[in-house]
Amino acid sequence: MSTPDALQVAARTPGTTRRLIEVAAVVAEQIAPTQLVVVGGLAVAAWTSVEATDIDVLMPQTIEVVGRLEGLGLVRSAGERHWHLPGTRISLEAPASCIIEGEVAIPILSPSGLPLDVLSPADLLAWRLEEFIATGHPEVADQMILLRASDLFDATQFVRRAEMKLIDRAIPLLDHLVDTWPEGSASDDLQAISLEMRKVCYPRTDA
Numbered sequence: 344m345s346t347p348d349a350l351q352v353a354a355r356t357p358g359t360t361r362r363l364i365e366v367a368a369v370v371a372e373q374i375a376p377t378q379l380v381v382v383g384g385l386a387v388a389a390w391t392s393v394e395a396t397d398i399d400v401l402m403p404q405t406i407e408v409v410g411r412l413e414g415l416g417l418v419r420s421a422g423e424r425h426w427h428l429p430g431t432r433i434s435l436e437a438p439a440s441c442i443i444e445g446e447v448a449i450p451i452l453s454p455s456g457l458p459l460d461v462l463s464p465a466d467l468l469a470w471r472l473e474e475f476i477a478t479g480h481p482e483v484a485d486q487m488i489l490l491r492a493s494d495l496f497d498a499t500q501f502v503r504r505a506e507m508k509l510i511d512r513a514i515p516l517l518d519h520l521v522d523t524w525p526e527g528s529a530s531d532d533l534q535a536i537s538l539e540m541r542k543v544c545y546p547r548t549d550a
Contacts, residue, residue: 363385366428368453368455368459380442380448382467390495391486424436448462476510
């Protein structure tokens with residue numbers, strides 16, 4: 344089991360993404376055998392060149408888990424989902440208790456060698472595609488392209504998850520986006536692609 348000192352050492356790890364991965368790994372070690380899975384921006388950063396700014400994880404917040412987090416020196420704030428490490432800018436959010444059935448977590452090693460489960464690039468891409476369909480945001484587009492290029496990207500898993508989310512009809516348009524962004528594209532182009540994705544995925548709804 345980790346100690347408050349271990350978390351403080353992790354919080355001094357050089358490099359923002361490396362630091363957050365190390366902190367998440369220390370927390371995961373603290374609550375084991377309960378599973379913690381990294382999701383969100385830190386998961387994207389784990390598989391790509393994107394820099395993370397905070398930690399999003401899936402973990403159940405049982406009385407035992409809460410006690411172990413408090414034992415590390417973490418303080419809950421802004422509701423039951425949010426934790427922070429006093430004296431640092433490190434924050435952790437747990438939006439849900441576990442991954443969805445059918446999703447895959449892939450183990451990595453933190454900078455110090457601690458194991459850490461991270462949501463797979465394919466599952467992350469399915470989530471980001473769903474977000475892009477709704478928003479057309481350039482940052483999400485960039486992340487989708489990087490996730491698609493990951494060495495651990497599983498196309499079969501991605502299609503399966505897209506089908507379950509009812510967004511698989513957007514995949515050909517995603518392929519077009521991968522081929523054309525960022526060269527010669529602008530935000531208006533992304534909005535047009537996002538709108539077309541909404542039309543093919545949700546034909547009975549208003550754009």
